[in-house]
Amino acid sequence: MILLLGGCALRHHLHYEPVAFALAPYDPALVTGMSTQLDQMRGHAIGEIRTAGGAPVDDLGSLPPEVVWAAWSTALGWARGAELDLLVDGAPVTVWWSVDRDLTLAWSDATIWRAPTGVTSEWLVDTYGIGGVFDGDRTWGAAELATLDLSLSLLTDEELPAVSGVRFVREGVSPRGLRELAWYDPTDEPPEISIFDAAFDIESDGFVGPVDAPLPAGVGSILHEIGHALADLEARDAWLRCGVARAGSDREERRDACRAYAEVRRRGPRIDAWQRFRDGRPGPSSFGFRNPHESYAEAFALAHVDPDALERALPGATSWFERADTR
Ligand SMILES: [Zn+2]
Incomplete structure (x- = not known):
């Protein structure tokens, strides 16, 4: 979130x-x-x-x-x-x-990135392997699809599995409150990312990225949720293995597979590694700065849109993400 x-x-x-x-x-x-x-x-x-x-x-x-x-x-x-x-x-x-x-x-005198037109749901599915783009109680606009495209284009090949099969749903207002911009829901397989009006609010006077190459703030919100999805990959995988083992007849296999899932269900190895790197330091943003999941998601987004800003907020974080890419 x-x-x-x-x-x-x-x-x-x-x-x-x-x-x-x-x-x-x-x-x-x-x-x-x-x-x-x-x-x-x-x-x-x-x-x-x-x-x-x-x-x-x-x-x-x-x-x-x-x-x-x-x-x-x-x-x-x-x-x-x-x-x-x-x-x-x-x-x-x-x-x-x-x-x-x-x-x-x-x-700078740069203007904010202008969305190209013509990005379709089918193209996003073909290009990035996402599960699709779905209208919830809002319909995806052309500029919003282009913003999603831009966000996905910033992922490395090693990160793309995080969005494999993920459904991107456009909703108006979060059931959890007006102030929420987006939400990653891991309770289903494939998982779902909801993007609310506030993430695409044209009245917002913020951007993300370097001052001489400003990007729409929605890119930061989408990448934040993808950060949660990446941190959740091991849990997704373990959950599927547990499901398969449950359907089988081997009791020991079932116990081991579902125990492995229980271990990563709340906090996988990426968040553990992030916590070791942070070593008690807060940040990079004030949102959820005590919560390792939110801290990781915020840093993940910044590492993609504005590594220099991430480095100022949390020295060493940008190269941590570069290393994490190849882990
Ligand atoms: Zn979050």
Whole structure:
């Protein structure tokens, strides 16, 4: 599962924070006043302000107005420790606030990835081996299918078995609440991933990926659920073996196969390895940062869309995923 967050719970640690909410409507007339307020906050509520290249920003008026807007919108303390990818009037701006409230700003004039048209369910099944794309109480839109295609295209050959046979279902609102973006349901074979309206919300002022190659935030939500599916692969396999052994007559085989399933049912080897790597560190995002499954899923998504951001949030994680690929 992945939730839309109201605030950040990790302010004492550097972390990446997915943005699935709308900023105040952009109004360039307000930017000069924002610059003045940010200047007044320097030295107490805000420390150093610099660009991603390390250059100090002495004159906020020299920044593009969208960058000032992003800085001001996150300056009230809730974003402390967080790296956020914001779209301000369509312009991508990455802000990262250190735990000491220094501010680093990155921006580009790139436009967000535009979905190609013509992606069909059949093509996705043929190309990636998924179980199919199904309409729940919503119908998949053309841009949404293209976003799913983009997400699947980022998987390595070693990761593709995670989506083998998986059904992708488009639903409106999660039965578990409005704030949920997507959901991996392992209780059926093949498993199902539901994607809710909130994951594709065009009102969201967030993106994922590098600031000079921004991708729709929905890619992050879909990859997060695929991360759960990958972590669940061993359990899926063990469950099927247990089912086969149950149908057979060999008692010992049945006992061993179903015992093997019980061992990985709640937590497979990938999550164990992830926990050993994290070694008590929180992150990479505040969502479920105490929960190893959610931590892994968030990191999995970031490893695919923005490895540099993952590395800033959790040093060593990007190469951990590169190694995990070939394990
Ligand atoms: Zn999740």
